[in-house]
Amino acid sequence: MNAVHTAVGHSFERLDAAEKVTGEARYVDDLYRPGMLHGAVLGSTHAHARIRAYSLEAAFTIPGVAAIVTGEDFQVPRAGAFCKDEVPLARGKTIYLGEPVAAIAANDPEIAWRAARAIEINYEPLPSVLSIDEALAGDAPLVHEDLAKYVKIAPSFSQGNVLWQCRVEEGDIGSAWAQCDVVVEDVFETAAQHHMYMEPCGALAEVDRSGRLTIWSSCQSVHLVQQRVAESLAIPMGRIRALAPKIGGGFGGKGGLHVQHLAAALALKTGRPVKMVLSRVEDFEMVRSRHPARIVMKTGARRDGKLFAREASILLDGGAYADESPAVLSFAVLMARGPYRIAHLRSRGSVVYTNKLKASAFRGFGNPQVTFAGESQIDQIAKKLGIHPVELRLLNAVDAGDRWAGGQTLPACGLRECLTRLRGAVEAAPPLPSAAPQRHRGIGYSAFSHISGLLSTACNIYLRSDGSVAVNTGVVDIGQGSDTVLTQICADALMLTPDRISFASPDSDSSPWNWKTAASRVTYMAGRVVLAASIEVRDKILRQAAEIMECAVEDLEIRPGGVVGLKGVGGQSIGFGQIASHAISRLGGPIMGASSLLFDGERMDPKRALVEGFAFGNIGAYTFGAQAVEAEVDEVTGAVRVLRVWSAHDVGRAINPRMVEGQIQGGFVQGMGYALTEEMQWDESGRLTNPTLMDYKVPTALDAPLEINPIIVEHAEPSGPFGAKGVGEPGLIGAAASIGNAIANATRKRVYRLPMTPERVLDALIGKSG
């Protein structure tokens, strides 16, 4: 099956498929070390409270307890990626209910769990803020009194409970509205979604005699684990080795630390290996969520359907710590225009602290929220103007050569083809058998964009003496299949079958830096460095072969299967193994290639746009998509059923088409959960009321649509490896908007709040505001 030489464009089976179907694949909880202790975490019982005292005696009397750490054990500077506000365990006060306040290591997981609950903490409750409005009230208690003093990586415009503010403006929004024939303005609200990766967060930390840590963890980057554990515990990075076993999904939730630093602290304290795996309830309560948002969106168009002005005011509930909130906010602000030519734009946002679980990166990264608002309004305008929703989008779609909000030029754009092929697929689909009388069917559309170029990554490649190839990138495959895709890129460049290539398991000791598996960036970013390093190896192979064969490099060619021969002369050839051996023992040294890259796309243009408070540097390699959903609404129960989906995505080039389909289908179903059922809910004391899979509803096989039809569009990205861009997030981004538009198309009523539960749909049907 995996036996073609032109590897790119073929649906290779994933490299780890056999170990996953036989149960041999090892995730962190499947690892056991001699003398290993088990860790447990104690969460706080107050949303906001001063910690007066700890009493550890009762816990220590339980046989088998080896060590306990509390916030008092960490007199270290605050840490964080964008705003340094976090401590390893609550110190001085706790600022959300469930926040880790103590951690314990014991002989047995059950003893550790029981002993953690025997720790007594004396709290002095403080008034809390549990919503955006409470946080912004004039006399609101402050979640972080020292916010002004915290180190931030960019201007943040912080004040009170406002962690960060950001804006992008273009054109002249003030005078634009008067020139619009149609204007719609609404408030959209979205909920906190939990990542609900199947594998709960966990880490195993071990310390050697020199005090050096080895940390295996469920993570999205070994390098960030190394960097952030070092920062969190104030120890040198060189004293930490971070490794990744198989990862059971991440979706952004494992992009920062969860318990790695706590397992490490307990290993350092006991000198023994410590495995700490969160229970599902703890994982809900302690890790991170998607940002709840309130978005005031206003869009105006001319009578002919030309979109003319858009204004977005975005408020995000960031929870108790900053984590990646500044970047999520910035991205939401940047994406609020949508993939359209709109001359006049004002997009502004704030993210506020509240006494709840921190919100952070989650597949889509602020884009699903603004796309729900923006794409709902595109449909509203289409309806008001009597233009088909796909036609209105085509009238305004960006093209290659156009600029994104902020002024970057788009080098490639397949949005028009996505829209036209989507329309064709929907029109060609055979109608379903008719619906029951109380059920109304409709089709809803959305269009969206995302990025895949961001931050930095590197790769090295080495040719072994048997002609096989070692690829090392530091990229963690979190389940999406990047090991396979990156192997295909190397295989194609060197005309080898993938079985001749080994893909190194990421290891912070030996793998070159990679930021993380996030932002749909791995195929594009890591693919670029794998290709560049492969080409360097190829060039060195040819030079070495020219020495051996005593001819000019120009006369040689690489042939399939690891062979170099004279152009046009069939028989004359030598193998990669012979070439590598010659290099190793006679001339020049081992054949290696290396490449490192910081995303190098066109920057924002300050002459074209006012940009303030942006939390990251250069981003880009924009991707495009359009989606159609056929849904059925039950007018009696308010229940919405998604029947069929068509989802068209411009991925530049599909390196592995079946894996692209898997991302689109899986992304859509996760987005359907976001649209219809998933909502983390907190009570008035700040307690998460639904931290189990019984109460927090993710879609099952019976909820998923009968068909999700992926449509792959390929407009080559000039800078991408073989033209490829990313597709990890886009399947989710439009889902809530497409489903909301399908509900509106079926019932003529619109739901402005996610998730669109039966209650909210019924409220909309009977005219109560959502």
Next chain:
Amino acid sequence: MTDALDVTLMINGERRALRVAPFETLLTSLRDRLGLTAAKRGCNQGVCGACSVLIDGRPARACLSVTANCVDQEITTVEGLSAPLELSPLQDAMVRAGAIQCGFCTPGMLIALTALLHESPHPTRDDIRTAISSNICRCTGYQKIVEAVADMLDASAA
């Protein structure tokens, strides 16, 4: 473990003797005592299905099954679904259809599907969806899992 019980289990056709606490779950016994880690602890509350095993041929949640109650029953885990270095037709179908992403739900899915095919060798797509409806997958959207089984059955019928 003052009240420890000595039990003998029949797992994947082999007799395994072990000493367990009276309320120890089968999932803990399999993973922590016997080194059979294919069954995963996804929620430990019987909802996600990642810990599924066959007990006397029927799918069961290992996280809700008490080991001491499993004496005299045939337990099958994913480790027992194929011979070493081989894949069963179902496993092979999952690989070929791209039905696997992170793989954490995969053992439970295989158990649910094995039970389905044992009970009903020619299931419809709806039967397949129903059979895996108490196993959560967060990566694939389920479609390629259903297609894997359907394609395998189509191929064997052809």
